[in-house]
Amino acid sequence: MDKAVTTHKLTKKFGDFVATDEITFEVAQGEIFGFLGANGAGKTTAMRMLCGLLTPTSGEATVAGYDVYTQPEQIKQRIGYMSQRFSLYEDLTVRDNIRFYGGIYGLSRAELKTKSASIIRELGLDSVADALVESLPLGWKQRLAFSVALIHDPKVVFLDEPTGGVDPITRRQFWDKIYEAAHNGTTIFVTTHYMDEAEYCDRVSIMVDGRIKALDTPTELKRTYGVDSMDGVFQILARGTSGK
Amino acid sequence: MKRFLAFVKKEFFHILRDRRTLLILFGMPLAMVLLFGFALTNEIKNAKIAVLDLDHGPHSRQITDRLLSSGYFQLIQNLNASRDIEPAFRRGKVKLVVVFPPNFSQDFARNDTEAQVQLLADASEQNTAISLTNYATNIIQNYKSEQAPPGTVAPMQIDVQPRMVFNPELRGAFVFVPGVMAMVLLLVSALMTSVTIAREKEMGTMEVLMVSPLSQLQILFGKVLPYLLLSFINGCVIIALGVFLLGIPLNGSLLLLLAETLLFTFLSLSLGLLISTIADTQLVAMFASLLVLLMPTIFLSGFIFPIESMPRFLQFVSNIIPAKYFIEIVKGIMIKGIGLDLLWKPTLLLLGMSAFLMAVSLRNLKPRLNQ
Ligand SMILES: Nc1ncnc2c1ncn2[C@@H]1O[C@H](COP(=O)(O)OP(=O)(O)O)[C@@H](O)[C@H]1O
Numbered sequence: 312m313d314k315a316v317t318t319h320k321l322t323k324k325f326g327d328f329v330a331t332d333e334i335t336f337e338v339a340q341g342e343i344f345g346f347l348g349a350n351g352a353g354k355t356t357a358m359r360m361l362c363g364l365l366t367p368t369s370g371e372a373t374v375a376g377y378d379v380y381t382q383p384e385q386i387k388q389r390i391g392y393m394s395q396r397f398s399l400y401e402d403l404t405v406r407d408n409i410r411f412y413g414g415i416y417g418l419s420r421a422e423l424k425t426k427s428a429s430i431i432r433e434l435g436l437d438s439v440a441d442a443l444v445e446s447l448p449l450g451w452k453q454r455l456a457f458s459v460a461l462i463h464d465p466k467v468v469f470l471d472e473p474t475g476g477v478d479p480i481t482r483r484q485f486w487d488k489i490y491e492a493a494h495n496g497t498t499i500f501v502t503t504h505y506m507d508e509a510e511y512c513d514r515v516s517i518m519v520d521g522r523i524k525a526l527d528t529p530t531e532l533k534r535t536y537g538v539d540s541m542d543g544v545f546q547i548l549a550r551g552t553s554g555k
Numbered sequence: 556m557k558r559f560l561a562f563v564k565k566e567f568f569h570i571l572r573d574r575r576t577l578l579i580l581f582g583m584p585l586a587m588v589l590l591f592g593f594a595l596t597n598e599i600k601n602a603k604i605a606v607l608d609l610d611h612g613p614h615s616r617q618i619t620d621r622l623l624s625s626g627y628f629q630l631i632q633n634l635n636a637s638r639d640i641e642p643a644f645r646r647g648k649v650k651l652v653v654v655f656p657p658n659f660s661q662d663f664a665r666n667d668t669e670a671q672v673q674l675l676a677d678a679s680e681q682n683t684a685i686s687l688t689n690y691a692t693n694i695i696q697n698y699k700s701e702q703a704p705p706g707t708v709a710p711m712q713i714d715v716q717p718r719m720v721f722n723p724e725l726r727g728a729f730v731f732v733p734g735v736m737a738m739v740l741l742l743v744s745a746l747m748t749s750v751t752i753a754r755e756k757e758m759g760t761m762e763v764l765m766v767s768p769l770s771q772l773q774i775l776f777g778k779v780l781p782y783l784l785l786s787f788i789n790g791c792v793i794i795a796l797g798v799f800l801l802g803i804p805l806n807g808s809l810l811l812l813l814a815e816t817l818l819f820t821f822l823s824l825s826l827g828l829l830i831s832t833i834a835d836t837q838l839v840a841m842f843a844s845l846l847v848l849l850m851p852t853i854f855l856s857g858f859i860f861p862i863e864s865m866p867r868f869l870q871f872v873s874n875i876i877p878a879k880y881f882i883e884i885v886k887g888i889m890i891k892g893i894g895l896d897l898l899w900k901p902t903l904l905l906l907g908m909s910a911f912l913m914a915v916s917l918r919n920l921k922p923r924l925n926q
Pocket residue numbers: 325328330348349350351352353354355356357926
């Protein structure tokens with residue numbers, strides 16, 4: 312198994328509406344794979360099928376080498392997930408949140424202890440470890456949620472618009488964490504509609520109305536479409552207009 | 556199992572952090588029972604009574620004096636014949652009629668079992684009726700034991716017969732407490748569970764839980780367990796208040812009562828789960844619980860309005876209100892002191908309802924969350 316994620320003609324219909332239309336792609340292990348698209352393009356739907364939250368209408372998909380239809384339990388053990396809505400408990404403390412998520416992934420008491428200590432230290436949260444999560448700034452919460460999604464050392468982590476609503480500098484800090492995780496061998500599958508983030512990915516796919524319109528490295532995409540930014544590529548594909 | 560425990564622990568954190576809800580949970584039943592208790596004691600100062608003395612003997616007169624000097628009673632009418640009793644009540648002023656039959660004093664002096672004082676209370680005001688007959692009974696019993704020869708224990712009892720003129724079934728505290736219990740259990744179990752599940756959906760944390768290795772059943776039971784415990788404790792508190800504060804007897808088996816309480820709690824939780832399969836937001840969950848569960852329970856279970864006096868259609872509807880059976884069971888155990896041999900029918904109904912509701916909500920849950 313050398314692919315972290317594979318799909319073949321993966322499709323999801325809600326009634327007559329086709330949210331994800333026969334998408335086919337592969338994500339290599341340790342890769343940072345960007346899943347781009349405007350709002351409503353079908354990014355979340357595709358991700359939810361891969362995470363086992365939605366049953367595909369048709370097509371095939373594997374995650375960490377396991378089939379999404381028949382082996383959801385094996386997949387769950389090996390993936391982390393940050394939903395596009397906030398995934399921590401606001402009314403629990405930083406430490407309680409870490410322990411809770413560690414607990415439901417079956418970490419031992421000793422592991423929980425070292426993990427929470429290292430997360431708190433790495434994020435510089437020592438002074439607020441026993442404060443409620445709701446009191447933290449959004450950028451901190453997002454980084455904490457990311458660390459928590461990695462608490463069980465998943466093979467693949469799915470991030471659905473993880474940096475919504477924060478400024479470019481805070482986004483950059485978040486991406487430092489992503490690089491760190493990728494460096495440690497975790498595959499990153501991330502959706503976004505920020506084009507600056509697209510530049511940080513190893514490869515990106517651009518989705519329009521449920522279909523994948525382009526898939527390559529940012530450099531290659533820019534060359535193909537003859538523009539000097541990912542934003543330009545996106546303009547051409549998504550809006551059908553020239554970026555220049 | 557360890558994962559499940561981590562989940563349950565988190566649920567307890569939520570509950571304990573939310574002081575306000577906790578206060579409501581435990582404060583509400585306490586307040587209701589206390590309020591009820593106060594309303595009771597306020598009403599029984601100087602209650603208007605009438606006396607029908609067919610004896611005209613020394614003991615009947617002395618007992619009447621005792622009653623009037625106690626401060627609880629105020630004589631407003633001396634009746635001459637039994638047929639005057641009904642009109643006295645009808646006019647609505649008299650709360651209690653004390654009847655001394657002919658030859659009462661003679662029977663009393665002989666220490667005869669025949670010696671009877673009859674207490675008739677206006678049971679349309681249920682709560683007052685109970686306390687008034689209790690007070691009068693106490694006063695008469697005291698008189699009786701004083702009159703017994705010193706050193707001997709009075710061997711025979713005055714037979715006080717409280718007869719409920721308008722409401723022979725004796726409503727009031729005896730219905731109120733089981734009613735409050737049913738309501739609180741429903742509220743805590745159904746409302747709280749459906750709201751916390753809806754909250755996870757609303758916040759987006761439910762998705763994260765569903766992606767985790769926790770199974771759906773573990774998530775559900777993890778949600779249910781803390782509230783099962785809370786509700787059960789609440790139920791016990793209400794029973795204790797009813798017994799020790801309001802003087803409701805506990806004639807039957809405490810164990811059976813607790814088991815039935817647990818059963819009803821479980822039923823309420825299944826209802827809560829069912830609501831949570833439909834409601835995606837806390838607001839919807841709240842309204843569904845209040846409108847679909849609480850209102851019918853209050854109005855159709857016999858808690859406030861006697862079922863017998865409802866229109867036929869509503870009487871029919873009341874048959875599917877679980878609280879109706881629970882109230883019947885609690886009354887049966889506490890007041891009549893009857894056991895499972897006579898209560899198997901409502902118990903079986905509650906069991907059937909819980910099994911049905913649990914099955915339906917479990918079946919509904921998967922596709923809903925999987926949408
Ligand atoms: N449960 C659902 N039922 C019906 N339509 C849905 C459902 N979930 C998503 N959609 C529709 O599918 C399309 C894609 O949604 P989504 O995958 O959330 O897009 P994105 O994440 O790219 O913004 C949208 O038009 C959305 O309205």
